[in-house]
Amino acid sequence: MARYIFVTGGVVSSLGKGLSSASLASLLQLRGYKVRIRKLDPYLNVDPGTMNPFQHGEVFVTDDGAETDLDIGHYERFTEISATKFDNITTGGIYSDIIKKERRGDYLGGTVQVVPHVTNRIKKFISHNVKNEDFIICEIGGTVGDIESLPFLEAIRQFSNDIGKRNSLFIHLTLVPYLKASAELKTKPTQHSVKELRSLGIQPDIIICRSEKSIPKNEREKISLFCNVDIKNVIETIDVKTIYEAPISFHKEKLDERVLSYFNIKSKKKPNLTKWKKITLNVLRSKKEVNIGIIGKYVNLKDAYKSLDEALAHGGISNKLKVKLDRIDSDSLRVDNLDALLKKVSGILIPGGFGKRGSEGKIAAIKYARLNNIPFFGICFGMQMAVIEAARNLLKIKNASSSEFGNNCTPVVGLINEWQKGNKIFKGNEKNLGGTMRLGLYDAILKKNSLTSKIYSMKKISERHRHRYEVNIKYQSEFEKKGLIFSAISPDGLLPEIVELKTHPWFIGVQFHPEFKSRPFNPHPLFSSFIKAAHKQKEIS
Numbered sequence: 001m002a003r004y005i006f007v008t009g010g011v012v013s014s015l016g017k018g019l020s021s022a023s024l025a026s027l028l029q030l031r032g033y034k035v036r037i038r039k040l041d042p043y044l045n046v047d048p049g050t051m052n053p054f055q056h057g058e059v060f061v062t063d064d065g066a067e068t069d070l071d072i073g074h075y076e077r078f079t080e081i082s083a084t085k086f087d088n089i090t091t092g093g094i095y096s097d098i099i100k101k102e103r104r105g106d107y108l109g110g111t112v113q114v115v116p117h118v119t120n121r122i123k124k125f126i127s128h129n130v131k132n133e134d135f136i137i138c139e140i141g142g143t144v145g146d147i148e149s150l151p152f153l154e155a156i157r158q159f160s161n162d163i164g165k166r167n168s169l170f171i172h173l174t175l176v177p178y179l180k181a182s183a184e185l186k187t188k189p190t191q192h193s194v195k196e197l198r199s200l201g202i203q204p205d206i207i208i209c210r211s212e213k214s215i216p217k218n219e220r221e222k223i224s225l226f227c228n229v230d231i232k233n234v235i236e237t238i239d240v241k242t243i244y245e246a247p248i249s250f251h252k253e254k255l256d257e258r259v260l261s262y263f264n265i266k267s268k269k270k271p272n273l274t275k276w277k278k279i280t281l282n283v284l285r286s287k288k289e290v291n292i293g294i295i296g297k298y299v300n301l302k303d304a305y306k307s308l309d310e311a312l313a314h315g316g317i318s319n320k321l322k323v324k325l326d327r328i329d330s331d332s333l334r335v336d337n338l339d340a341l342l343k344k345v346s347g348i349l350i351p352g353g354f355g356k357r358g359s360e361g362k363i364a365a366i367k368y369a370r371l372n373n374i375p376f377f378g379i380c381f382g383m384q385m386a387v388i389e390a391a392r393n394l395l396k397i398k399n400a401s402s403s404e405f406g407n408n409c410t411p412v413v414g415l416i417n418e419w420q421k422g423n424k425i426f427k428g429n430e431k432n433l434g435g436t437m438r439l440g441l442y443d444a445i446l447k448k449n450s451l452t453s454k455i456y457s458m459k460k461i462s463e464r465h466r467h468r469y470e471v472n473i474k475y476q477s478e479f480e481k482k483g484l485i486f487s488a489i490s491p492d493g494l495l496p497e498i499v500e501l502k503t504h505p506w507f508i509g510v511q512f513h514p515e516f517k518s519r520p521f522n523p524h525p526l527f528s529s530f531i532k533a534a535h536k537q538k539e540i541s
């Protein structure tokens with residue numbers, strides 16, 4: 001039977017619950033166990049798909065097309081297990097299921113309540129589709145004390161009681177702040193957070209303390225005493241130089257050992273952390289740098305392009321280069337400041353995006369990359385903007401644009417009419433925005449001898465998508481005459497998936513999101529190749 005590890009957070013948000021859960025999962029894998037990580041998010045959106053990245057960071061897309069929390073990306077990258085739609089749920093998702101059932105009359109006249117209906121639905125999610133996993137790590141979003149997370153905490157309390165205390169473990173992650181004025185580490189916020197958790201019936205078994213400085217024995221004793229936790233289970237986590245160091249640092253603090261000891265399990269094998277050590281050294285020792293300009297709307301919030309930042313770092317790892325990101329606000333780009341803003345970068349990347357705002361700045365930057373032979377990588381919206389730029393300047397269609405910005409244009413990018421997955425036909429939808437895009441894995445066939453087919457060294461690829469609009473296939477031959485090759489198309493020959501410029505050292509636009517499939521130990525070939533090309537560009541300029 002699987003054992004369940006619940007991870008909650010206290011004091012403040014953004015302490016690194018996702019990274020801690022992912023690190024623990026990796027350590028358990030290295031000890032020979034099968035693990036699965038799940039996340040419960042307390043907000044009312046049915047999924048984060050309709051949320052602005054400023055609100056909640058990137059939306060991470062799974063193979064099966066679920067729009068999920070960005071922590072799911074950490075889990076995938078650290079465990080190399082592809083997540084599914086069964087691995088992330090929100091309060092909104094739970095309520096919408098329950099309300100649908102209520103409307104159908106499934107509750108047979110009963111009163112529908114938070115306990116037991118909502119809590120039962122949460123419990124069902126936690127153990128749903130569990131097969132032969134040894135451990136399920138379940139992270140609860142938000143911070144203990146929030147009104148919204150109460151049903152989740154009640155559900156995990158009940159869950160632990162249902163399966164027995166010995167089969168479930170509670171980890172609580174808190175902050176131990178350092179006060180400069182008194183030169184002291186303060187344990188009181190942790191004590192209060194644990195008090196709050198205990199008032200809900202949950203006694204943590206392990207406390208992970210995030211701190212700027214190492215926590216001395218005296219403070220650990222205090223936490224142990226007031227929070228009723230074995231001192232060996234007070235684990236510190238101090239800022240690491242690279243995220244790849246996190247599993248190493250948790251292992252040093254014996255987190256994995258304490259988890260197994262709690263469950264009274266003897267480790268299947270001694271964990272070998274060489275892969276984490278090697279990758280950490282690679283990142284810390286790479287001195288040569290390459291500057292990449294990311295041009296987007298959400299450049300002020302780091303988490304908005306989380307997987308992209310990671311995938312670029314992976315591209316750096318495979319070339320032993322440090323990738324420095326220059327985040328440029330697309331709204332601030334104008335013809336007269338392009339050169340000043342872009343001359344420092346050796347590669348230009350335009351990520352996914354929605355809406356007209358900032359699109360003209362992106363188009364101007366693409367023109368600059370095209371004319372100055374600067375490696376250019378357009379992802380989803382970035383590819384669509386590259387096609388609009390080429391239509392305006394190579395095909396001379398002056399009012400070329402996307403129907404996403406209104407109908408007053410020649411739509412070289414337009415709403416996808418329909419697409420097929422398995423036997424099902426889906427239709428484009430601009431009215432209902434939640435979960436109606438072309439989402440998840442779709443195949444594409446690569447054109448022989450194209451740059452992309454060399455990079456992938458494959459004929460057929462399968463990548464994760466998240467889009468409602470698509471490049472109009474009707475213009476293919478006109479574009480190809482001008483050197484913009486459609487180097488991958490969907491198997492039915494209708495949807496352009498990759499474009500590349502024949503007359504340019506590295507100019508590729510992809511309709512999918514390769515960043516979601518890139519992993520530290522298996523960097524995505526497009527990112528490795530892009531970073532290599534950008535570095536070459538730096539050497540020659």
Ligand code: GLN
Binds near residue numbers: 355
């Ligand atoms: N807004 C564009 C579309 O829906 C691009 C989406 C994206 O970049 N993920 O097609």
